[in-house]
Amino acid sequence: MHLSYCTNVHPAEDLAGIIDQLDTYALPIRHRLDADVLGLGLWLAAPAAAGLADSPEDRRRLRRELDARGLEVVTLNGFPYEAFQAPVVKLGVYYPDWTSRERLDYTLRLARILTDLMPDTASYGSVSSLPIAWRTPWDGSRAAAAFGHLDELARGLARIESETGRKVRVGFEPEPGCLIENTTQAAALLAGVDTERLGVCLDLAHLAVAWEDPAQALDRLRTAGVPVVKVQVSAALQADDPLAAVDVLRAYVEPRFMHQTRSQAGEATDDLDAALDRKLDGPWRVHYHVPLHAEPSAPLxxxxxxxxxxxxxxxASSDCEHYDVETYTWGVLPSEQRPEDAAGLADGIAAELAFAHNLLASAGAPDPASAFSSQAVNR
Incomplete structure (x- = not known):
């Protein structure tokens, strides 16, 4: 098992910036956790991925920089294409989607890079990706293009494995508002793909926002033969009585990311401000990744x-080996919860990782490969 934190919380988009963030965040986090090895779910923006894919020397350099700092990479986040920490992201994160060759090329570049980054002991590498496309527009021609690219992806991954001897699997991440929003849609749309190499990345905040029961969701995927290749260890925002928490909820409305909101009764909006304007009946769950170890502002x-x-x-029932903590919203949290500087962000991520490690241990996990000897963080 490999436990990591996702670096899409950081804005670096070139090799120099990526190496700098290792010293600014990853190494201090490892030291805070007294860890021999710290796992990173590395995010490489498209320009950085193109450069690394074209340069074996740059890939070797990045691997040396990781090794020198006691950092391990077995998984890449290939969902955001670029500019994920721009002032406004919103719907832009879903483009280019799988109807576009750009998405295919980017993902295959990531897979090739990962074969040079992951340790020899890893049984496979994983790349998470968006769940095909945003739900609209969608028609037969777009479907044909997207699933044609998935066929090409599987062939490309098989070719990379043949050339390198390393297996990389791609997980499509169900997300509210997308073509694949939940495991029912994942089971229906992915059952016909090459499931040796393709499957789902199960984001546990998204699972909650969709009001899915975890046992039923996993059984649904197993029945369809769709594997879980990666898990994103994340938590969403919940408002049991949203009308009584309007002022607190408004502090979470912000311009950068989409915060799709779902009521238990099945009502849906594509952003939190729209849910507030419509006064949906509660309870709500909101696609807002909140720090695992710290309660949101009461009464949320x-x-x-x-x-x-x-x-x-x-x-109990999955052979998934990759667990990645993905809280990318630290920079847009309400001001009283937001880290003041890089050291504060490193503290927060370290506390999340300790909390996730303890959750996995209490759920019966063997010690993750990137284990650390931190004190328990109690909720």
Whole structure:
């Protein structure tokens, strides 16, 4: 098992910036956790990926820089294409989608890079990707293009494995508002792909926002023969009585990211401000990744109970090895919860990783390969 934190919380988009963030964040986090090895779910923006794919020397350099700092990479986040920490992202994160050759080329570049970054002991590498496309527009021609690219992806991954001897799998990440929003849609749309190399990346905040029961969701995927190749250990925002928490919820409205909101009764909006304007009946779950170890502003809570349940089910019934903590929203949290500087962000990520490690241990996990000897963080 490999436990990591996702670096899409950092804005670096070239090799120099990526190496700098290793010293600014990853190495201090490893030291805070007293870890021999720290796992990174590395995010490489498209320009950086293109440069690394074209330069074996740059790939060797990045591997040396990781090794020198006691950092391990077995998984890459290939969902955001570029500019993920720009002032405004919103719908832009879903483009280019899988109807575009740009998405295919980017993902295959990531897979090739990963074969040179992951340790020899890793049984496979993983790349997470968007769930085909945003739900609109969608028609037969777009479907044909997208699933044609998935066929090409599987062939490309097989070719990379033949050339390098390293297996890389791609997980499509169900997300609210997308063509694949939940495991029902994942089971239906991915059942016909090459499931030796393609499957799902199960983001546990998204699972909660979709109001899915973890045991039923995993059973659904197993029945369809769709594997979980990666898990994103994340928690969403929950408002049991949103009308009584309007002022607190408005502090989470911000311009950078989409915060799709779903009520337990099935009502849906594509952003939190729209849910507030429509006064949807509660309870709500909001696609807003909140720090795992710290409660949101009262009276709001998080979906950590769903996270706990999902981890127990995954460890009992899945052979997934990659668990990546993905809280990318630190920079847009309400001001009183936002880290003041790089050291504060490193503290927060370290606390999240300790919390995730303890969750996995309490759910029955063997010690992750990137284990660390931190004190328990109690919720």
């Amino acid at each position: 809570t998080s979906t950590v109970p769903v996270l706990r349940s999902a981890l127990r089910e995954l460890l």
